[in-house]
Amino acid sequence: MTVIQQEWMSNALFSGLPPDCVERLSHTTRNESFESRELIFREGEPADGFHLIQKGSVALEIFVEGRGAVMIETLGPGEVLGWSWLVEPYRWHFDAKALTATQTIVFGGRVVREVFESHRDCGYLMLKRFLPIIVQRLQATRLQFLDVYHARA
Amino acid sequence: MPAREATLTAVFEGHDAMLPSWFRVARIRSETQDTFTLELTADGEKTDFTFQPGQFNMLYVFGVGEVPISISGPPPLRDRIIHTIRAVGTVTRNLWRLKHGDIVGVRGPFGTAWPLKEAEGRDVVIVTGGIGLAPLRPVLYHLLHHRKKFGRVILLYGARTPNDLLYGDEFLWPALPLDLTVDYTVDRAKTDWRGQIGVVTTLIPRAEFDPSRAVTMVCGPEVMMRFTIRALSERGVASERIYVSMERSMKCAVGFCGHCQYGPAFVCKDGPVFRWDRVERLFGIREL
Amino acid sequence: MKIIDVPALDQILDGLRSRGYTLLGPTIRDQAIVYDEIASTRNLPVGWKDEQSPGTYRLHRRDDDALFGYVVGPHAWKKFLFPPVQKLFHVTRNGQELRLNRPKPDAERRAFIGVRACEIEALSIQDQVFTGGPFSEPSYLARLRNMFVLAVNCGEPAATCFCTSMGAGPAVKCGFDLALTELIGSDRHEFIAESGSPEGEELLRDVRSREARSDDLRRRRELMDKAAHSMARSVETSDLKELLYRNQESARWDRIAERCLSCANCTMVCPTCFCSTVEDVTDLSGDHAERLRKWDSCFTMDFSYLVGGSVRSSTKARYRQWMTHKLATWQDQFRRIGCVGCGRCITWCPVGIDITEEVAAIRRGETTSAPTGPLEKSHDRYSTGMDE
Numbered sequence: 112m113t114v115i116q117q118e119w120m121s122n123a124l125f126s127g128l129p130p131d132c133v134e135r136l137s138h139t140t141r142n143e144s145f146e147s148r149e150l151i152f153r154e155g156e157p158a159d160g161f162h163l164i165q166k167g168s169v170a171l172e173i174f175v176e177g178r179g180a181v182m183i184e185t186l187g188p189g190e191v192l193g194w195s196w197l198v199e200p201y202r203w204h205f206d207a208k209a210l211t212a213t214q215t216i217v218f219g220g221r222v223v224r225e226v227f228e229s230h231r232d233c234g235y236l237m238l239k240r241f242l243p244i245i246v247q248r249l250q251a252t253r254l255q256f257l258d259v260y261h262a263r264a
Numbered sequence: 265m266p267a268r269e270a271t272l273t274a275v276f277e278g279h280d281a282m283l284p285s286w287f288r289v290a291r292i293r294s295e296t297q298d299t300f301t302l303e304l305t306a307d308g309e310k311t312d313f314t315f316q317p318g319q320f321n322m323l324y325v326f327g328v329g330e331v332p333i334s335i336s337g338p339p340p341l342r343d344r345i346i347h348t349i350r351a352v353g354t355v356t357r358n359l360w361r362l363k364h365g366d367i368v369g370v371r372g373p374f375g376t377a378w379p380l381k382e383a384e385g386r387d388v389v390i391v392t393g394g395i396g397l398a399p400l401r402p403v404l405y406h407l408l409h410h411r412k413k414f415g416r417v418i419l420l421y422g423a424r425t426p427n428d429l430l431y432g433d434e435f436l437w438p439a440l441p442l443d444l445t446v447d448y449t450v451d452r453a454k455t456d457w458r459g460q461i462g463v464v465t466t467l468i469p470r471a472e473f474d475p476s477r478a479v480t481m482v483c484g485p486e487v488m489m490r491f492t493i494r495a496l497s498e499r500g501v502a503s504e505r506i507y508v509s510m511e512r513s514m515k516c517a518v519g520f521c522g523h524c525q526y527g528p529a530f531v532c533k534d535g536p537v538f539r540w541d542r543v544e545r546l547f548g549i550r551e552l
Numbered sequence: 553m554k555i556i557d558v559p560a561l562d563q564i565l566d567g568l569r570s571r572g573y574t575l576l577g578p579t580i581r582d583q584a585i586v587y588d589e590i591a592s593t594r595n596l597p598v599g600w601k602d603e604q605s606p607g608t609y610r611l612h613r614r615d616d617d618a619l620f621g622y623v624v625g626p627h628a629w630k631k632f633l634f635p636p637v638q639k640l641f642h643v644t645r646n647g648q649e650l651r652l653n654r655p656k657p658d659a660e661r662r663a664f665i666g667v668r669a670c671e672i673e674a675l676s677i678q679d680q681v682f683t684g685g686p687f688s689e690p691s692y693l694a695r696l697r698n699m700f701v702l703a704v705n706c707g708e709p710a711a712t713c714f715c716t717s718m719g720a721g722p723a724v725k726c727g728f729d730l731a732l733t734e735l736i737g738s739d740r741h742e743f744i745a746e747s748g749s750p751e752g753e754e755l756l757r758d759v760r761s762r763e764a765r766s767d768d769l770r771r772r773r774e775l776m777d778k779a780a781h782s783m784a785r786s787v788e789t790s791d792l793k794e795l796l797y798r799n800q801e802s803a804r805w806d807r808i809a810e811r812c813l814s815c816a817n818c819t820m821v822c823p824t825c826f827c828s829t830v831e832d833v834t835d836l837s838g839d840h841a842e843r844l845r846k847w848d849s850c851f852t853m854d855f856s857y858l859v860g861g862s863v864r865s866s867t868k869a870r871y872r873q874w875m876t877h878k879l880a881t882w883q884d885q886f887r888r889i890g891c892v893g894c895g896r897c898i899t900w901c902p903v904g905i906d907i908t909e910e911v912a913a914i915r916r917g918e919t920t921s922a923p924t925g926p927l928e929k930s931h932d933r934y935s936t937g938m939d940e
Binding site for chain 3: 280281282283284286324326327328329330350352353365366367369485511512513515516518519520521522523525527528530533545549550551552
């Protein structure tokens with residue numbers, strides 16, 4: 112087992128996966144690091160991968176004309192960055208920028224999609240793990256939208 | 265780049281395009297807490313003013329200044345010029361304070377028009393947000409007046425709250441049914457709201473139209489247009505059949521002051537209506 | 553072509569004045585050569601030369617008494633055709649009535665003395681902006697019709713000049729009423745004069761002159777060739793539009809923005825920049841209002857202001873707008889490059905940003921294999937996984 116494999120396998124997303132799935136996914140990974148304020152991906156670009164954040168923090172942003180980049184949410188170690196690689200047309204919906212010096216493990220999305228397609232059991236197990244995280248993010252975003260701290264008369 | 269979607273109807277031979285003509289306030293009606301509709305006549309008489317939907321005027325308040333405002337009508341009243349205006353600056357706030365009979369300087373109409381000819385024989389889908397519905401009101405009236413020339417006509421409209429919805433009585437909950445499919449939503453609402461809540465892009469996947477042939481017109485804040493175009497493209501609408509209305513700072517409206525430049529285009533004369541495939545490259549460049 | 557001397561040139565200037573022209577030409581003020589009203593050749597910067605480089609402008613004495621031994625200073629002729637402040641109209645209020653008053657048309661006849669080739673090109677570029685589109689600027693047209701151009705061929709370009717790259721000089725080709733080439737040496741001080749219009753021809757006919765000989769014409773050719781070949785700067789223009797359109801996200805813009813103060817000097821001195829703003833002002837009584845047109849610059853923070861914020865709020869976006877407009881989008885708008893290579897923006901930039909250098913830097917940024925910006929890097933990121 113490589114050092115990289117050890118690092119991401121311990122993540123809840125992957126722990127307990129059958130070894131053959133782990134093996135196939137591991138062929139798509141590599142380490143990546145970003146400086147503070149460095150752009151990780153930009154809205155509209157091809158979304159061909161996702162990141163598992165190891166160290167540091169990442170901000171999701173939307174560029175609003177006249178306002179500049181508006182931060183929507185931040186993500187930290189252990190969290191997954193990037194879903195658009197799973198859904199056509201495979202283009203990023205937002206910007207992602209490293210807030211502090213950040214290290215991630217990058218998974219090659221196109222290859223992972225192919226793995227899912229050719230090994231449906233791995234695909235099913237992985238999607239079952241991704242889904243709760245996405246749902247939880249959606250619910251959190253809705254709560255965030257409530258603006259609960261706003262003082263109301 | 266200065267390709268124009270429709271010919272300019274303004275004729276200025278020998279006339280100084282910087283001089284306003286005087287019109288009088290016939291009526292001012294509050295629409296929402298920050299939006300009002302201004303109706304102007306040519307000094308109390310019939311207004312001999314023609315324009316194409318999508319064009320705008322420069323409205324001048326004596327001693328205060330001038331501001332570009334899309335023309336929101338006629339119809340239905342053909343004897344007046346109608347503008348729905350959001351009061352967000354000095355000139356627009358002063359326009360709201362005018363009284364019946366006060367004079368407003370008008371220069372125009374300027375700019376390119378919505379593709380009414382290109383839309384004939386096809387489904388027409390209009391997606392607007394907030395005040396963005398105002399420049400499309402004349403389009404809706406044209407479509408309704410010549411209903412047989414068009415296929416399905418769909419209006420998708422999003423506003424911040426129910427109180428910010430415009431033209432409710434005309435299009436959203438009309439007294440008599442219109443041959444028009446309307447779907448609208450708000451970002452947030454109180455518990456007595458029985459309508460939809462969500463961003464306007466959520467209305468696109470379920471709108472019933474033929475994306476391979478429909479002509480679509482989009483108007484609203486740029487970020488909203490960006491995500492709307494994405495949703496329309498994902499439904500299969502080709503870039504040549506998406507039209508947007510751009511907004512930029514304007515001082516002269518006749519291509520001299522340079523403020524409204526958007527890449528190589530002058531929004532005042534090459535726009536404000538643009539066919540999407542011609543500005544797609546520009547849209548992706550931030551702070552352009 | 554004819555040969556005239558300095559007294560004959562003064563006679564031509566007198567001739568212009570007697571025809572009702574105001575003479576406007578180069579003269580020294582505040583240690584720079586500016587354009588202002590002159591009376592005779594004695595008001596010209598006789599025997600002066602300019603030394604120009606990024607962020608630097610100095611005048612030095614020549615060792616001769618050349619009348620036109622310098623190039624261009626901080627003023628451009630646009631200030632006379634497209635004035636920095638212009639009243640468009642004024643309105644008087646009487647109760648609920650408003651009356652519009654148009655200013656009297658500008659009937660002043662202006663003779664521009666000492667116009668360089670790059671400036672003639674710049675004038676024709678501004679003509680296109682103000683009269684070549686669907687709308688014409690009537691006051692500009694009026695001033696244009698009342699203009700007389702006495703052009704001068706440049707013999708000694710400044711270090712910041714690059715008119716040859718823009719096809720705008722150094723030789724004057726057209727667009728003038730009279731054109732002079734100064735011939736000065738230890739034993740002579742004359743001008744080769746050619747007329748470019750009936751009015752120029754008339755004025756030339758009225759003064760003492762001799763026919764130019766073949767050695768005069770050869771000398772003229774030599775001067776023109778020498779000037780054309782001594783440009784210290786250049787820009788490759790054949791692909792300029794595509795180059796800048798391709799590089800709107802280049803990291804180079806961030807580098808420039810670190811230096812640019814967005815002071816707007818470049819737009820003020822540029823002979824083709826035409827941006828303006830419109831201001832409505834009232835007097836204290838509230839019964840009189842004026843609309844003024846004033847020079848503006850895309851470098852100001854509120855130039856692109858819309859409700860919600862300025863579209864171009866960063867210096868980077870504003871510099872990119874100016875340079876891309878001047879060199880690239882101008883071509884789509886007006887079918888030519890908007891720059892004439894006069895070098896003023898280089899000289900008068902307080903931090904010495906050099907537009908020719910920036911074009912070269914952007915071009916270099918394309919050919920290096922190292923990623924120049926965030927987009928290139930992220931494209932590679934997902935291509936392959938790493939082998940163990």
